[in-house]
Amino acid sequence: MTRIFSLVFALVLNACAIEGGQNGDTGSEEVAERTAGATSSNVDSDGDGYVDGADCDPGWDGTYPGATEWYDGEDNDCDGLVDENCDESQNPNTECVESAADPETTEAVDVDGDGYSEEGGDCDDSSSAIHPGATETCDAVDSDCDGDTDEGCDSGTDEDTDTDPDTDEDCDDIDNDGDGYSECDGDCNDGWRYTYPGAVEYYDGEDQDCDGTVDEGCSGVSWNGSCE
Numbered sequence: 495m496t497r498i499f500s501l502v503f504a505l506v507l508n509a510c511a512i513e514g515g516q517n518g519d520t521g522s523e524e525v526a527e528r529t530a531g532a533t534s535s536n537v538d539s540d541g542d543g544y545v546d547g548a549d550c551d552p553g554w555d556g557t558y559p560g561a562t563e564w565y566d567g568e569d570n571d572c573d574g575l576v577d578e579n580c581d582e583s584q585n586p587n588t589e590c591v592e593s594a595a596d597p598e599t600t601e602a603v604d605v606d607g608d609g610y611s612e613e614g615g616d617c618d619d620s621s622s623a624i625h626p627g628a629t630e631t632c633d634a635v636d637s638d639c640d641g642d643t644d645e646g647c648d649s650g651t652d653e654d655t656d657t658d659p660d661t662d663e664d665c666d667d668i669d670n671d672g673d674g675y676s677e678c679d680g681d682c683n684d685g686w687r688y689t690y691p692g693a694v695e696y697y698d699g700e701d702q703d704c705d706g707t708v709d710e711g712c713s714g715v716s717w718n719g720s721c722e
Contacts, residue, residue, distance in 0.1 A: 563579065642669065666684065
């Protein structure tokens, strides 16, 4: 009886093995099908919890809707704004934290009625023509409160040495971000004051020192850390 039972059991196992081989389902077909159907609507390339179609930078897991905003010239939280709630006096590559305005101080009051107080960035709250975003005029006044005066105005001198003093077209010779360097001086991002020739390089995917190389010397450095 024992021999008969063993024979029957062996036959059942063999039949199951044959059926599995006929099905040929090793899992590879399922993986291939799922990969073939992958789109930006269901793939999260950087693993930050947001699919590529909803992520404004699907290649970096620190950038996604609702992420912490950093003072780095990038839109980290994917809201269409760059460095909102950041203070220009804070160090680069630090977290942006909105400061609470004190309504009892004059800095928080819009004296000239242009929609901006000193707390809100108005560099001359006695003139409604001067405030962040105002039109810059060639009058030796910083009308738009960006720290630069008369940017975009022709200096009247041939600063790009093209023998034409009226139009400096070869490069922009205005230091737009106030870092001491214009495009003519080699500033590779004249809208960000921490990027210029010889600046400190940070591990953030950007070329701060304008040498044409990104994040050089950053081996072993934490993200947003100094490479020097």
